[in-house]
Amino acid sequence: MSENPVVRIQNLTKSYRRGMFRKEVEAVDELSFKISKGSVVGLIGPNGAGKSTTIYCILGMLIPDAGSIEILGEPPQSKKARSRLGFQSEIFHTYEFLKPRAALRFYGRLANMSGTRLEKEIDHQLDRMGLMSAVDQRVGSFSKGMKQRLGIAQALLHDPELLILDEPFTGLDPQGRKLIRDLIFEEKNKGKTIFFSSHILSDIERLCDEVVMIREGKKVLSGDLQDLKAASNRWAITIRGGQELLDKTILDGRWNVTMRDREQGTGIMCTDQDKDELLSRLLESPVEIVDVKRQTRTLEELYMKLEQESS
Amino acid sequence: MKTIRLVAWNTLHGFAAKKVFYLFLFLIVIIAALQWQKVYNIFYAYANLQLFIEQVWLLSGTLGWWYFLTAITAIIFASGVLPKEQQDKSIAGVLAKPISRWTFVLGKWSGVLLFFCTIFVIGAGFILTAMIYWQFPILGFFYIGLLHYLLLLVTFTTLSYMLSIVLPRILAGGLAFSLFYFHTYFLRFADGEGALRQLIVSALYYVTPVHLNIYPLWEGSLQDSLHLSVPFLWATIGINGCYGALLLLFAVILYQKKDIAVGQP
Numbered sequence: 001m002s003e004n005p006v007v008r009i010q011n012l013t014k015s016y017r018r019g020m021f022r023k024e025v026e027a028v029d030e031l032s033f034k035i036s037k038g039s040v041v042g043l044i045g046p047n048g049a050g051k052s053t054t055i056y057c058i059l060g061m062l063i064p065d066a067g068s069i070e071i072l073g074e075p076p077q078s079k080k081a082r083s084r085l086g087f088q089s090e091i092f093h094t095y096e097f098l099k100p101r102a103a104l105r106f107y108g109r110l111a112n113m114s115g116t117r118l119e120k121e122i123d124h125q126l127d128r129m130g131l132m133s134a135v136d137q138r139v140g141s142f143s144k145g146m147k148q149r150l151g152i153a154q155a156l157l158h159d160p161e162l163l164i165l166d167e168p169f170t171g172l173d174p175q176g177r178k179l180i181r182d183l184i185f186e187e188k189n190k191g192k193t194i195f196f197s198s199h200i201l202s203d204i205e206r207l208c209d210e211v212v213m214i215r216e217g218k219k220v221l222s223g224d225l226q227d228l229k230a231a232s233n234r235w236a237i238t239i240r241g242g243q244e245l246l247d248k249t250i251l252d253g254r255w256n257v258t259m260r261d262r263e264q265g266t267g268i269m270c271t272d273q274d275k276d277e278l279l280s281r282l283l284e285s286p287v288e289i290v291d292v293k294r295q296t297r298t299l300e301e302l303y304m305k306l307e308q309e310s311s
Numbered sequence: 312m313k314t315i316r317l318v319a320w321n322t323l324h325g326f327a328a329k330k331v332f333y334l335f336l337f338l339i340v341i342i343a344a345l346q347w348q349k350v351y352n353i354f355y356a357y358a359n360l361q362l363f364i365e366q367v368w369l370l371s372g373t374l375g376w377w378y379f380l381t382a383i384t385a386i387i388f389a390s391g392v393l394p395k396e397q398q399d400k401s402i403a404g405v406l407a408k409p410i411s412r413w414t415f416v417l418g419k420w421s422g423v424l425l426f427f428c429t430i431f432v433i434g435a436g437f438i439l440t441a442m443i444y445w446q447f448p449i450l451g452f453f454y455i456g457l458l459h460y461l462l463l464l465v466t467f468t469t470l471s472y473m474l475s476i477v478l479p480r481i482l483a484g485g486l487a488f489s490l491f492y493f494h495t496y497f498l499r500f501a502d503g504e505g506a507l508r509q510l511i512v513s514a515l516y517y518v519t520p521v522h523l524n525i526y527p528l529w530e531g532s533l534q535d536s537l538h539l540s541v542p543f544l545w546a547t548i549g550i551n552g553c554y555g556a557l558l559l560l561f562a563v564i565l566y567q568k569k570d571i572a573v574g575q576p
Binding site for chain 2: 016056059060061063080082083087088091095097112
């Protein structure tokens with residue numbers, strides 16, 4: 001991983017005024033994180049958590065109240081920074097009167113492309129996104145999935161180093177989701193940095209190296225996905241007998257019993273850190289250890305746990 | 312310049328793709344037919360009045376009405392062009408590209424103006440063609456009127472466009488339309504009693520572009536210009552030009568630091 005992050009956000013704060021009485025709503029509060037070069041980073045959080053606000057601050061469309069943002073060492077409003085990034089918004093909205101080739105030509109020219117390079121790249125992206133058969137249709141007649149694919153095509157057209165995708169899987173059928181997933185893998189293998197927000201945690205888990213989880217504009221956790229999952233891994237220990245000593249002497253209020261069953265036994269849950277201590281206590285006690293299993297949390301379980309804790 | 316041209320062409324293309332405007336163009340035929348029916352009758356009935364009648368009816372009626380319709384439509388659409396981009400999220404794909412906000416604002420403005428000025432000129436061209444066909448003498452008045460209307464169209468469209476950056480769409484369009492439509496009343500009411508009333512009405516009068524009225528020969532600045540007060544005509548053009556440029560400058564400055572809340576009007 002490179003020393004210089006591709007995106008650096010420090011203490012980003014952004015609030016809005018909404019409603020008839022212009023009530024202030026804090027969308028993002030002191031948010032800080034970094035995105036390293038070549039990584040795939042997922043931004044997760046419930047609706048209204050501030051994911052889109054964060055993305056639009058990175059793109060320079062929203063002006064932060066406080067804090068700083070750097071994209072490839074430049075401020076978000078810098079044209080230089082934006083010439084090196086590609087963006088696709090949740091359900092790509094473009095000019096419906098255009099045909100896909102004309103739409104891509106428009107976006108390509110805005111990204112300073114022209115001539116044969118542009119035309120070749122348009123053909124390549126249309127082919128890659130499976131839109132060649134729809135080149136004579138207007139974008140207005142496209143399905144959600146087709147619009148989404150066109151959006152990705154325009155984001156990739158100028159071969160950006162950083163790809164920012166806001167909810168790229170919204171409205172896609174399983175085939176469309178697979179196409180976008182494969183594409184993210186392809187771009188990752190080319191060394192591109194990808195930052196995307198999504199509600200679909202299984203996709204985040206499958207694609208991302210790192211995650212940033214936010215809730216009510218605040219960072220709940222961030223870091224390497226595997227490390228986060230490992231840190232939240234648990235051990236499920238099943239024992240039999242020794243019930244009279246179990247709660248007071250052995251567990252001592254530090255561990256919880258998750259199951260009490262005459263036939264199956266008693267289940268106790270512990271973390272990686274205190275597994276050895278619990279096992280040695282159990283071995284010294286008149287109990288029979290039936291099973292010791294490592295339980296790996298999925299991102300969804302981790303997310304739900306954090307959600308419960310924070311609410 | 313390249314970005315402005317691209318955005319302008321795209322905006323123009325967007326308007327041209329709206330079928331409603333073709334119906335709108337058809338209206339000029341109806342307006343012209345209704346006016347000329349009267350002109351034609353009077354033209355032969357009172358030969359000595361032909362010049363006056365022709366100019367009054369053609370300029371005030373046909374061209375005036377055409378200007379009135381085009382300006383109202385332009386005001387409505389100009390107040391919605393930026394909010395609509397923001398609301399339907401198409402702005403996100405554009406502003407994420409390496410372009411400056413000011414080029415986007417100028418590009419959109421140019422596209423709106425280009426479209427409505429073209430519509431107006433097409434209508435005026437139709438009127439001119441018909442005048443030639445009916446062998447009506449075409450005086451300089453027609454061209455002066457055309458030029459002046461064109462300038463006012465630009466100014467009011469710019470006013471509406473600029474207001475849409477700071478106000479909700481409906482308010483921006485409504486305010487621009489009020490200034491456009493009630494301008495002559497402001498002057499009339501300014502003569503009344505009451506210092507506060509005079510102050511408010513005068514303020515409204517002076518923030519509105521110099522206006523011709525629907526009947527340019529009877530009152531308003533064109534009347535003066537037709538009485539050979541040519542400097543006044545140029546002064547009017549100059550004032551409106553500066554006014555429009557100032558509005559555009561405000562629009563560009565205000566948009567630079569505006570939050571583009573994508574998905575919201």
